[in-house]
Amino acid sequence: MPNERDGRLDARENENTVCPVPRSQYDHVLLGHGSGGKLSADLIQNVFLPHLDTGPVTELEDSATIPCDPRDHQLVMTTDSFVVRPLFFPGGDIGRLAVHGTVNDLAVCGAQPLSLSAAFILEEGTPISDLERIAASMRAACDEAGVQIVTGDTKVVDRGKGDQVFITTTGIGLRPAGLALSIRNARAGDTILASGTLGDHGVAIMSLREGIQFETTVESDTAPLNGLTRTMLRVCPRIRCMRDPTRGGLASTLNELATASRAGVKIDEASIPVRDEVRAACDLLGLDPLYVANEGKLIAVAPAEDAQRLLQAMREHPLGRDSAIIGQVVDEHPGMVTQRSLIGGERIVSMLAGEQLPRIC
Amino acid sequence: MPNERDGRLDARENENTVCPVPRSQYDHVLLGHGSGGKLSADLIQNVFLPHLDTGPVTELEDSATIPCDPRDHQLVMTTDSFVVRPLFFPGGDIGRLAVHGTVNDLAVCGAQPLSLSAAFILEEGTPISDLERIAASMRAACDEAGVQIVTGDTKVVDRGKGDQVFITTTGIGLRPAGLALSIRNARAGDTILASGTLGDHGVAIMSLREGIQFETTVESDTAPLNGLTRTMLRVCPRIRCMRDPTRGGLASTLNELATASRAGVKIDEASIPVRDEVRAACDLLGLDPLYVANEGKLIAVAPAEDAQRLLQAMREHPLGRDSAIIGQVVDEHPGMVTQRSLIGGERIVSMLAGEQLPRIC
Numbered sequence: 062m063p064n065e066r067d068g069r070l071d072a073r074e075n076e077n078t079v080c081p082v083p084r085s086q087y088d089h090v091l092l093g094h095g096s097g098g099k100l101s102a103d104l105i106q107n108v109f110l111p112h113l114d115t116g117p118v119t120e121l122e123d124s125a126t127i128p129c130d131p132r133d134h135q136l137v138m139t140t141d142s143f144v145v146r147p148l149f150f151p152g153g154d155i156g157r158l159a160v161h162g163t164v165n166d167l168a169v170c171g172a173q174p175l176s177l178s179a180a181f182i183l184e185e186g187t188p189i190s191d192l193e194r195i196a197a198s199m200r201a202a203c204d205e206a207g208v209q210i211v212t213g214d215t216k217v218v219d220r221g222k223g224d225q226v227f228i229t230t231t232g233i234g235l236r237p238a239g240l241a242l243s244i245r246n247a248r249a250g251d252t253i254l255a256s257g258t259l260g261d262h263g264v265a266i267m268s269l270r271e272g273i274q275f276e277t278t279v280e281s282d283t284a285p286l287n288g289l290t291r292t293m294l295r296v297c298p299r300i301r302c303m304r305d306p307t308r309g310g311l312a313s314t315l316n317e318l319a320t321a322s323r324a325g326v327k328i329d330e331a332s333i334p335v336r337d338e339v340r341a342a343c344d345l346l347g348l349d350p351l352y353v354a355n356e357g358k359l360i361a362v363a364p365a366e367d368a369q370r371l372l373q374a375m376r377e378h379p380l381g382r383d384s385a386i387i388g389q390v391v392d393e394h395p396g397m398v399t400q401r402s403l404i405g406g407e408r409i410v411s412m413l414a415g416e417q418l419p420r421i422c
Numbered sequence: 423m424p425n426e427r428d429g430r431l432d433a434r435e436n437e438n439t440v441c442p443v444p445r446s447q448y449d450h451v452l453l454g455h456g457s458g459g460k461l462s463a464d465l466i467q468n469v470f471l472p473h474l475d476t477g478p479v480t481e482l483e484d485s486a487t488i489p490c491d492p493r494d495h496q497l498v499m500t501t502d503s504f505v506v507r508p509l510f511f512p513g514g515d516i517g518r519l520a521v522h523g524t525v526n527d528l529a530v531c532g533a534q535p536l537s538l539s540a541a542f543i544l545e546e547g548t549p550i551s552d553l554e555r556i557a558a559s560m561r562a563a564c565d566e567a568g569v570q571i572v573t574g575d576t577k578v579v580d581r582g583k584g585d586q587v588f589i590t591t592t593g594i595g596l597r598p599a600g601l602a603l604s605i606r607n608a609r610a611g612d613t614i615l616a617s618g619t620l621g622d623h624g625v626a627i628m629s630l631r632e633g634i635q636f637e638t639t640v641e642s643d644t645a646p647l648n649g650l651t652r653t654m655l656r657v658c659p660r661i662r663c664m665r666d667p668t669r670g671g672l673a674s675t676l677n678e679l680a681t682a683s684r685a686g687v688k689i690d691e692a693s694i695p696v697r698d699e700v701r702a703a704c705d706l707l708g709l710d711p712l713y714v715a716n717e718g719k720l721i722a723v724a725p726a727e728d729a730q731r732l733l734q735a736m737r738e739h740p741l742g743r744d745s746a747i748i749g750q751v752v753d754e755h756p757g758m759v760t761q762r763s764l765i766g767g768e769r770i771v772s773m774l775a776g777e778q779l780p781r782i783c
Contacts, residue, residue, distance in 0.1 A: 095781075097669025097715075098774025126531075126597070127497040136488040136497075140539035140592055142577045170487075178501035180590045182543070214590075216503045218781060224583040229541045229575075231501055231592035236487070308458025354458075413459025420456075420579060 090187040095217030104215060108189060112196035125211035127176050127233070134235040139166040142229040146420045148191060151265050152280030155228055156195035158356055158422060160202035160210075161283050162307065163232040168287035169303040169359050171242045171294060172234030174208040179230050181215045184223035195226060206285035208232070240294065246301040247322035251390040252368035254361045256289060256375055257282070257383040258334045259311055263353035263418050264342045273345060279338050284357030289380045293361065296374040301362040305355065307422055309413045312351040314360055315388075315398045316412040326398040328388030328410070351400075352413050354421045362390060451548040456578030465576060469550060473557035486572035488537050488594070495596040500527040503590040507781045509552060512626050513641030516589055517556035519717055519783060521563035521571075522644050523668065524593040529648035530664040530720050532603045532655055533595030535569040540591050542576045545584035556587060567646035569593070601655065607662040608683035612751040613729035615722045617650060617736055618643070618744040619695045620672055624714030624779050625703045634706060640699050645718030650741045654722065657735040662723040666716065668783055670774045673712040675721055676749075676759045677773040687759040689749030689771070712761075713774050715782045723751060 085107040093100035143159040153161075160177065167174045179199065183192070203209060210230075261282040268279055290303060306314040311333070319326045335343075335350045343350050357380065363371050368386060375381035398410040446468040454461035504520040514522075521538065528535045540560065544553070564570060571591075622643040629640055651664060667675040672694070680687045696711045704711050718741060724732050729747060736742035759771040 091776075092780045093776040095669075096774055096776065096778060097674050098713075098776070098778075100776065101670075102773070125499050127499055129497050136490050136536075136594075138486050138488055138537060138539055138592075138594060139573055140541045140590070141575045142541040142543050142590060144543060144577045144579050175497075176499060178499055178592050180501045180503040180592075182503050182505060182588055182590075212500055214502045216505045216588075216781075216783075218505050218585060218588075221582065222585040223588075224579060227543055227577075227579075227588070229501070229503060229543075229590035229592075231499075231539050231541075231590075233497075233499060233594055308456075309462075313458050412463075413457055415454040415457065415459070415461065417457060417459075419453045420577075422577075 085189050087189055089189060090183045090185055090217055092185050092217050092219060094183065095215060101215065108192050109196050109213065112200040125176065127211060129175055129235065133238050135238055137167055137170055137172040137234045137236050138231065139163060140229065140231040141166065142227060143422060144224070144227050144420050145266065145422050146224060147269060148195070148226055150269050150281055151278045153283040154195060154198050155226055156199035157202045158283050159228040159230045160199050160206060161285050161356060162422060163230040164206045164208060164285045164287055165305045167232050167234035168290040169305050170236060171240040171290065172236035173287055173291065174206060174232050174234045176209055176211040177230050177232045179210050179213045179228060182223055182227040183215060183217045184225050185217055185220045187225045191226070202285065206287055240298070242300060242302045244302050244304065244318050244321040247318055247324050247362045247390045248301070249324055249390055249392040250365050251301055251362045252365045252386055253326065253328065253388040253390065254363065254368065254372060254375065255311070255334065255385055255387045256359045256381045258336045258339065259355055259358060260335055260339045260343065260350035260353035262356040263310070263421055264339045266421055267346055267418060268342055271346065273342060277338055279336070279342060282355055282357035284380050286357065286359055286380060289375065289378045290359070292374055292378050293371060297363055297367045297371045299364055299367060303359050303361045305359050307354050307356060310352040310354055311360065312398065312410045313413050315410065318362065319398050320396050322390070323395045325391040325394040326388060327391050328398065328400045330400055330402050332385055332387050334383045334385050348417065351410060352417050354418065356422065446550050448550055450550060451544045451546055451578055453546050453578050453580060455544065456576060462576065469553050470557050470574065473561040486537070488572060490536055490596065494599045496599055498528055498531055498533040498595045498597050499592065500524060501590065501592040502527065503588060504783060505585070505588050505781050506627065506783050507585065508630060509556070509587055511630050511642055512639050514644040515556060515559050516587055517560035518563045519644050520589040520591045521560050521567060522646050522717060523783060524591040525567045525569060525646045525648055526666045528593050528595035529651040530666050531597060532601040532651065533597035534648055534652065535567060535593050535595045537570055537572040538591050538593045540571050540574045540589060542574070543584055543588040544576060544578045545586050546578055546581045548586045552587070563646065567648055601659070603661060603663045605663050605665065605679050605682040608679055608685050608723045608751045609662070610685055610751055610753040611726055612662055612723045613726045613747055614687065614689065614749040614751065615724065615729065615733060615736065616695065616746055616748045617720045617742045619697045619700065620716055620719060621696055621700045621704065621711035621714035623717040624671070624782050625700045627782055628707055628779060629703055632707065634703060638699055640697070640703060643716055643718035645741050647718065647720055647741060650736065650739045651720070653735055653739050654732060658724055658728045658732045660725055660728060664720050664722045666720050668715050668717060671713040671715055672721065673759065673771045674774050676771065679723065680759050681757050684756045686752040686755040687749060688752050689759065689761045691761055691763050693746055693748050695744045695746050709778065712771060713778050715779065717783065
């Protein structure tokens, strides 16, 4: 991570920052920053709020009131903790990931995000400048996704009892009442689409950890998918389900789908988009791209007759340019995923058995 | 914590458990339990779901759909991370605290909880039996509060990069549209009430950590306050605000109130309910009960003419039996809290400056 860190901008000079912000008088997190007293107030007022003051959160109540008009909509809720290591990586950082990850969980179930909460568990001694940088990045990620962080919390743990910064984001969203997306809905004959190249996020993190250099740096694909899903559902309201293949990658997502829908899944290796440099890194690291995490991609299952129209719409969206049809749902081998290899053989793609890439998100 | 741990029941025999549950084949958390693959599924299916299968969470979608009819209501959202050490203590554990803490944040703003999410950050090596015990305890706490955990997440960090179990809960709730509780609403002349004895939770934790023995064990007061707040708001819909004085204790809550409402706060030491054993422990530990955390108490500010009626209603509720009028909002010294001592002197009660009790919640 040396280059990334040496080259970092002070959060106040960062393009993500909207205005000059006050500065905490501390350089590192102290246990007292978790006290609920003056130091906690300092952290909130001088580190988080300058970046995250997008409305209700500034009211400093313990809870936030969320304006919402849920007529003909269902309320949807999702949560994720982020423990990625390192905190900063090509293409993103833990803050960006924490916003996009939760926005995407809402997006793939057909909901548009209403609001997010963010809870921080900080290790004593964490540089305050890292927190400022993360807060600025979260703000930029929120702006991209069109959502606000409306409430939050900060706890501090003693040195050696955490790892700098963990962030838990929870999102609520509204989904049109008519939609019924579910991984149980896939039916034989359906087409499976991916919204772009697979494995970018996991390889970006692992290359950094392992110190592997390529001619082109692999960047995390972390991105908010709610714009793409909105487009997709407009074009094809009959989409059976969407999922974002994060931890465990495409293979785990498809296995969950096959199990939940009691159907078989067949994918075609030749059609699965993987960047050359990601494939090269996977070879070097002994990884299979099918199992590597993504943070800005989705898998969709749709009736075959809608597939081409849906693919076209996905490709017209900036976050779906490399979309592809990667396989079908079949009657054979219910609950199982198989892949036709480049040379024509067929193999079972099983669920990830152990841990491939710890702390990838 | 030796007595507590030696005496612990297997979760399957615990009275909180509603039915015989399947068993994880692992005794300790492995990194692979955070993989998103087979081991993650094992943890969810065999450890969490047997206790938390109260509905939507069992559907295993990434998000939960929440049935809600928000006519004439506002949606409210709150989040808190829990990093309490030790995990188990007299009167509760981290799981119980994580449910009650978030329910109470909703309750004191006048909302009834709709649903909770729970995100776990586990340290590699944590005993699975501890997780089962915590999950059972969360289920019991949810039942008490009349709420459900509808979605969750689990991440695992390497040994030495966490501290067994951190839990982040987020709650959403509905508040009648007519209510406008806010810490900015206190006005000179208002009466300040506390719902019971102060300092119990903090002293329970600190006594355990410091190995202090008393004739009677001080137990944490962790409890869900949404029943009490419902009663209070029925009797006195004009309540200006309610707050739960957790980290930083009564002193921090009152300082926030004084600052936000630009009013003075006067409290009377003689009227503040503190258990004898809590006072004794505070003397021994060098703590001031005003700054010690509570997890089942609230402070309410109400118009003086409603105060007696409200006090009566609070005392009739099992969680408000020891309620008392503890002070007034005044015109003098706006933004400042003062206390009349037992011997008649007056002192300023300032905001907690550093860290008094790290990792109390």
